[in-house]
Amino acid sequence: MRASEEEGFRQYAQARSPALLRTAYLLCGDWHRAEDIVSTAVVKLYLAWPAMSRVQHLDAYVRQIVVRVWLDERRRPWRREHLTGTLPFDPPEPVEPAGDAAARRLDLQRVLARMPARQRLVLVLRYYEDLSIEATAELLRCSPGAVKSLTNRAIAAVRDLLPAYATAADPEGGR
C-alpha cells in the first residue's frame, strides 16, 4: 500500500471508529468486546483498502464488516458467557417503567441483553443506524419479509419488557 493510501486509511479509520464502536457496543453490550470487534474490522478493512476505491458505499461496507465480525465472534466457542449479577434472572416479569434517565438506560440495556441476537441486530440496524428494511435485508442477506418479522418481534419484546415504550403503535417500525 502506498503512503498516501495508508494516510487516507488512517484518517478514515480514525474518523469512523467512534461510530463503529457505538454500533458494536449496542450489538454486544460490552465496550471492551466492542473494541475487539472494531479492531478486527479495522484490520480487515486495512487489508482490503486498496480495492476500496471501487466500493460505492464505503460506510455501509464497513458496517457490514463490523456486523460479520460480531456474528463470527459470537459463534466462537472461546466466547465465554460472562455470568454477572447485573443482569436479571426473571425475564417473564415486565421491567417497571424507569423513573429517570439512568434507570431507563439500564432497563433498555437489560432488554437488549435478553433479546435473541438476530432481533437485537435488526433493532440496532433499523432504529439506531436508521437503515431501511431493504438495506437491512441486503446487509443480512435475507428477505425484506424476514427483516419485518424480526423487527416486529424485537419491538414486541421491547414493549413487553418496557411498558414505557408501548405508548405508540408502530408494528413495522415505521420506516
Next chain:
Amino acid sequence: MTDELHGALADLVGSVPVSIDVDRQIARGRRRRRLRRLTAAGATVAAVCAAAIAVATVTAPAGGTRQPAATQPPRPAPATPTTPAPPSQTVRPPAAAGHVPDTVHRTSARSRALLAQLRQLAPELRPIAGGVYSDDERWTDGVPHGLSADVMWQYPPDRIQGASDVQIQLMVTAGTFHGPEVCQSVTAPLEERCTDVRRLPDGSTAYLRDVNLYGGVPVPDRSSGDLVREVRLVRADGVEVWLKATAEGPVQHPVPLDLARVLQIADNVTVFP
C-alpha cells in the same frame, strides 16, 4: 415510538469510553499481509516439491521395494493440544508491558483430527441435513492454546447469515488455557449451578449443566431462551474437554444430544497430553 427508540439507543451508548489505536491495527494488518505472502510462497514451494516427488516416483525404475497398501481405513489422529508443531508465523518474545496479545484462529491438522473424532463419536449428527462443520486452533502470540470443532445448523437455512439455531461445539484445552467454566457445583447460586457434578472412574471430574439461558444468564423457566446442555470434563492430567449442545431460542428445533450423550462423547474424546 420509532424516534423514541432511536433516541433511547443513542442515549444508551452516550460517550465512547474506549478508542481504537489505528496505528496498532495498521501494524497488525501489515503483519497479517506478510503472513499471507509467506503462506502463499510456502504453499507454492510445497506444491513444487510435491510435484517433483510425484514425478520422481512415477519415473523411478520398476522392481523397487514398494510399500504394501494400507489394509485398514485411515483413522483420525488424536487431538494433541500440548504438543504442537511450531506455527508458521514467528514466535514472539515474552509479552512486554502494555503488549496486546495477537490471537489467531485457523484450521490445523490437530483441529481437523478433533473434528474427525466428533464425527466419529457422534454418528447421530450425520443424518441431520444442512450441518456446517468447522474446526480451528487458537494461537496467541504464536503459542497454541486449544483446539475446537463444531457443527451448526440454521433453521430455516440461509435465512440470516451467521445466525445459528442449533450448534454442537467441542473444545480441548490444556496447560494454562481453559475453556468456559460452565458451572461450580449443584448447590451454587443459579447462575453458577450445575445440574450434576460427577467423578468418573479415570479420575476426571465432569461439570454438567442442562439449562435455559436468557441473555447468557440461566433462568428457571425452561420454555424460553436458549437451551444449553454442556459439560466441562477436567481430566486428571489437567486436560479439559468441553462439549456444548445448544439450540437458540425461542427453541424450534430439538438439541440432537441429551446430557448423558454430551458427557459420553466428551469422555470418549481421545487426547494425548
